Amino acid sequence: MPSRPSKPKHPENPPKRPRDLNQLAFAIVAEATGTAPPPKPEKPKNRAAVALGKLGAAKGGAARAAKLSPEERAEIARRAAAARWGTHSR
Numbered sequence: 001m002p003s004r005p006s007k008p009k010h011p012e013n014p015p016k017r018p019r020d021l022n023q024l025a026f027a028i029v030a031e032a033t034g035t036a037p038p039p040k041p042e043k044p045k046n047r048a049a050v051a052l053g054k055l056g057a058a059k060g061g062a063a064r065a066a067k068l069s070p071e072e073r074a075e076i077a078r079r080a081a082a083a084r085w086g087t088h089s090r
Contacts, residue, residue: 018024030036065073 017027027036068076
């Protein structure tokens with residue numbers, strides 16, 4: 001598919017907007033006129049927790065696959081395909 005240079009990129013974290021129509025209208029006008037308050041800065045992540053999460057994620061799936069027998073892996077794949085394609089065969 002050809003790229004669309006005229007279409008702007010979607011921001012990573014779009015601003016949250018209120019559900020109430022009056023508040024939404026106020027927020028849109030504030031953004032358009034440049035009087036909207038600046039966005040809140042993101043909270044920094046705990047580096048130790050991030051490292052632990054990456055460590056477990058890197059070996060979790062491989063360790064589980066190594067423990068399973070070929071029959072168990074085939075059954076899991078069969079159930080995943082049935083869930084994906086909507087077939088109800090067991």
